[in-house]
Amino acid sequence: MRESTPVSMSATLAADEALARRRRAGEKVLSMASGEIGLTVHPALRERLAAAAGESAYGPVAGGHALRAAVAGYWGRRGLGIDPGLIVAGPGSKPLLFALLLALGGDVVVPVPSWVSYAAQARLAGARPIPVPIVPGQGGVPDPDRLRAAVAEARAAGRDPRSVVVTVPDNPTGTVASPGTVRRLAAAARELDLVVVSDEIYRDLVYDTSAPAESPALHAAERTVITTGLTKSLAVGGWRTGVARLPDSDIGRALHTRLVSVASQIWSSPPAPVQTAAAYAFGEPPEITEYVAAGRRLHETVVRAVADRFTAAGAALAPVRATCYLYPDFEPVRDRLARVHGVHDGDGLARFLSERHGVGVLPASAFGEPGSALRIRAATSRLYGDTDEQRTAALTAAEPLELPWIRGAVEQVGEALSDLVRTATGALSPQS
């Protein structure tokens, strides 16, 4: 007998749908809740998909050879060479992560905070997530010492942790765990006999390209699975394409067999036309790497501008080094928020920004943090324009902050924050 698993809607997708409804109703809302990348598909990529529209066969469960070879090349150029036979493609890195949890079995350690779906997926897979806090300022990687303690405690209680999920670079914090922390995590995982599932979908969005994110696969090669996709770098979330790199080891080969079996029963194969377009993109021709670089610069510029507004409002914010996310902490102004607005936690903070100022963000609770945390996640990725013209202009602008729609968005955030941290209660506006 099996109970229904408690499951709630993905917080990002739910917030996105709610904001879209308000926007359709004519409200001036800023969608900063989800990390969907609001940019236009590169024309060459779009043309590859169009040309592949006649491809309608399933092909291999793990994806066709051309795609897997291109993906192996992508990782090879990052010092992570791999046999294409150990690549598994799927309809998004989200389904791949879920299938990995099913294939691995056992319970799974997740960092706190971490992406909204890891813990939900673990529960759907019949596992219990084991939350372990990050090292402050180094999101995405559970503190290795606390990891040891949590796994020991879980095992003593009869539980069976078998894997740890990490996010490098990190969502929601926009930070990147240091090489030292990643090395210590890898050592702890080996010592504890845990498989490391390293979600590296933001890998190519580290602002300082001379200091790339360190993958745990460099230090625990035999037990690290890496996942990525084109969603974040190439703004094709709606295409549904993701890939996993399994380790070249006994662990990796056994997991490959189980992962492909799970995939065969759940989704059959990745969408065929998308595979062809993805193979082209993972080959990284110059026009594609230039697009990725332009997107990275755009994120950095807008993230820094928004970060300035948050720090000006008194929020604490670890330096954002990658992605399109900010994760400000309003603890330094807790008393004021409570006194002036009756805001006591992240949920109240998100509600205030969304309902009063049309700035849609997510509370820290969506990322597994305690309800009391006065933190929210804000994404800049939907501020780049509403039309293809605006988005293309944003991607190619020397000074994106001078584009009126981006400047207006940053100002809307600034005004919302000014109101949030004002010192007197004053008269409340009639809207609630």
Added chain:
Amino acid sequence: MRESTPVSMSATLAADEALARRRRAGEKVLSMASGEIGLTVHPALRERLAAAAGESAYGPVAGGHALRAAVAGYWGRRGLGIDPGLIVAGPGSKPLLFALLLALGGDVVVPVPSWVSYAAQARLAGARPIPVPIVPGQGGVPDPDRLRAAVAEARAAGRDPRSVVVTVPDNPTGTVASPGTVRRLAAAARELDLVVVSDEIYRDLVYDTSAPAESPALHAAERTVITTGLTKSLAVGGWRTGVARLPDSDIGRALHTRLVSVASQIWSSPPAPVQTAAAYAFGEPPEITEYVAAGRRLHETVVRAVADRFTAAGAALAPVRATCYLYPDFEPVRDRLARVHGVHDGDGLARFLSERHGVGVLPASAFGEPGSALRIRAATSRLYGDTDEQRTAALTAAEPLELPWIRGAVEQVGEALSDLVRTATGALSPQS
């Protein structure tokens, strides 16, 4: 603590990959193991996908409104009108079926025989499948009386069956449960408080269009979920598109909430460009209904020719009324197969046909039948040609059996069966 779920590769996809390897190695193999439809995408459908290549946003988890409205129209034309808000689209009907099992919770009754993935999906979802035999000659629907007995027994043993899967028309048998049987199944499901998950992906492939398959949704409207997709009618399996129609009832609305939540955590949304093409197809413009009709006639013609070979060889075969599948039973010639070839069961039969004659089929065990069953499933859907030219010729031919590649395939089946049921052992050929 959670054990790893035992999981094996989808039998159809595994067989397909093995046959593809042999074919690449130069062997003359007939792929009759999987029901992948070997036809060319309709040009208008292909063009719709190509034109949508720039669509890269996730959109709503359940699929965009245009697609859901088109799907509601599709069902409305079949006497099953529904609010588009109760339609959920996903990346294939396979993921939708899996997500439904996760959302429903509890154990699930599956017919015997039935499609290879229902039972595997149930196990992955943490449920135990409860097998219930069909009424002979009416595949896809558990015998309603046996269903009552099995559910009573399971509940007495402390298990918690909450749903029953049916396949109308049926894979693997190519039969269609009678309206009376479907009505009795619906009544039993209501009496037992089971949700009916009705996989109707072969609905438009019933040969006699004046006698369509009866959906249990007509008789247990409040508790029947229907799934379908374009894979079988329009030969776009590799596109990954499926849809579910949830009942307009308290049961349906509660399940919709859970299903969309599960979908949001596992796959986000169906591929955006494919949604646009699918919306066009579910609108059923004349060129699309003509393509579906041509495919249906082609399946019928080739299935009947292959069925004649099986019955000529002494196999029993319920009249095939739909799909591209045959499910012959060699029980009448059991003694001969044992004596001449040492073939004692479906696995031996499949091995004999595949290894000695290059005719790839699946044994009954893949469909949940006992190992002793001397039955196999053969699909005709890959016999229509290897090139777009051949496949288009097959679809448009007045006499497809006169096309040399189809005639050759049918003859290869006939020769394999002649060898199978010959009466003397003779000298074994050197290949094994």
